[in-house]
Amino acid sequence: MPGKAFRLATAAAVASLALTACTSNTPSGPAPGAGGGNAASPNDGPGKKVTIGFSGPAADHGWLAAINNFATAEAKKYSDVTLRVAEGTNDASMQISHIETFINDKVDAIVLLPTDGAALTSVATKAMQAGITVVNVDREFSSSFAARTTILGDNYGMGVSAGTYACQLVKDKKIADPVIAEIAGIDALPLTQDRSRGFADALKGCQQTVDRRVAAQFTVESGEAAAANLLQAAPKLDIVWNHDDDQGVGVKAAFDAAKRAEFSFIGGAGSANAMRWIKAGQMTATVIYPPTQAADGIRLARLLVQQKGLSDLLQVEVPRRIVLNAPVVTSSNVDKYLPLGFES
Amino acid sequence: MTSGSKANRTLGLVIALGLLCVVGAATAGERFASVDNLLTVLRLASVIGVVSVGMTFVITGGGIDLSVGAIVALSSVWATTLATQSMAEDFHWIVMVGCALLVGAGCGLVNGLLVAYGKIAPFIVTLAMLAGARGLAEIIANRRTQIVRDQGFVEFFGGSVLGVPVLVLVFALVAAGGWVLLNRTTFGRRTLAIGGNPEAARLAGLKVARHTTLLYVLLGLACGIAAVMLMARTTTGTSTHGGLYELDAIAAVVIGGTLLSGGRGTVVGTVLGVLIFTTLTNVFTLNNLDTSTQAVAKGVIIVVAVLLQQRLANRAGESHAR
Structure with missing residues (x-):
């Protein structure tokens, strides 16, 4: 008798769980990647086809999720860019194997936000030696041979x-x-x-x-x-x-x-x-702390492979190192920055 | 003998907590010894406290549950999705509470059935649940932080009754209920018997598998309650909630004097264990000490508390029985 009651209770609990299938979250927020509204330059015109591999940490935090979203959205804007996204991971050895796969696939460029800069330095160097342009994002490698360009927040x-x-x-x-x-x-x-x-x-x-x-x-x-x-x-x-x-x-x-x-x-x-x-x-x-670094990294990687410079610099080459500013947002300038705000 | 040694075990904890309070009062003065601060400590202790009381039952029954933090995360996420929240808007915020409790109990049921009827070691089952539940929480929430929009919910659980925060009352109710269940009911006696010697319990006619399943459901339910409390405290549901709760809860239970191998359990000890940890963090913050020092002190206190407890219990054992 109690056994039956128990089975009944179990069945009821399972059924009600199924009924409460409230896992829908449909009205998702607006897609990020609206961009800073900077003027377009001839650089944006389609050029040589570029395949870029992108690898970053697991998006277990709003800022990291925004990094990924901005990056994929930015790549979609360019018809000449094919983006390959490795699944985000917090395990350095997993990320190394992602980069090795990119090297084997002979991508043109790799945009890499390492889980740990030092741990990914040797595989990034290997990619550079294989003739792949590496753009290092946010967490720096321990050797300057490991990347063509580094872009980081401050x-x-x-x-x-x-x-x-x-x-x-x-x-x-x-x-x-x-x-x-x-x-x-x-x-x-x-x-x-x-x-x-x-x-x-x-x-x-x-x-x-x-x-x-x-x-x-x-x-x-x-x-x-x-x-x-x-x-x-x-x-x-x-x-x-x-x-x-x-x-x-x-x-x-x-x-x-x-x-x-x-x-x-x-x-x-x-x-x-x-x-x-x-x-x-x-x-x-x-x-x-800009969540657009990887997106900019993808833009830079494209320019590097297409051998273009930054249109607002006299120098014809993309710089070695770009450090982004950390501006203060207050009520007086919040409207300017709101499009770059990430949902967390 | 048992009652004497049990009292002495608890005494050791009370002494440890008392010492901590003396240190707090001596170093931080009135900022420590104020009603406001007491309520802050109790409020901080309440969420992990509820989980720890549930954990006491599972450990006493000879099991272990590593998935509590993940279950809290999943329950909080499931109960704050847009779908659940709009249902709550149409009806009442009790929908969110019900959802969290059901999800928690449901996860516990899965754990329990796999342990009791699937005959898989609890360590493995709940390790799998730890990974699975947190992953599911991330999928549902899309790794976003979901804000609780129902102000009625936040105000109810964030409020006070006669000056006592509702969260603390919930903790007190769960602790009192847990104490009665473990010490004053057949259910509690069966838990102790099964944890002490499951084979003997089975031969004595107890339905070991069914009882074990119920223990995990109970803990899952406690996790659901904790999720509701956390949703009220942080006004959010996210997949990062409940981080490392498994370790905090097991530490509090073991410090409290519950035997990790089962067969002996104390809800009072668990509550004291939780309070010791929370008070420690509070005293450190009041004195503006950094987190690394806190971690070292935490380690030392775990060892000292257990040593103190054993000494007192042994002494009582010698003088009482033999």
């Missing part, structure tokens, strides 16, 4: 931008003894250390220091927990810089739950969420 510069903006706020608002807090990302990553170093260096410029520092894990949940503890640690805050807008969703949830808004809230990365909050006056600013 993590240190991101910290500097945030710190400089914080100094500006202190000055404008005439805060006598400001309490400045920092919510970092994963502390073990060099990029987090660079961001924090830049922030501290810029604050030195106006004789300020970071009074409170907590670290999260680039996830919403960890951001919420870190922020909740931070609010307890500091009964009054003047400026908070959060490294990452993905974890920022959790950080903001903690602020809202505690009904704390006495401080200026600065974000990082530049997600669409953050930009919408800035527009609505719920956030002060965010510092962009």
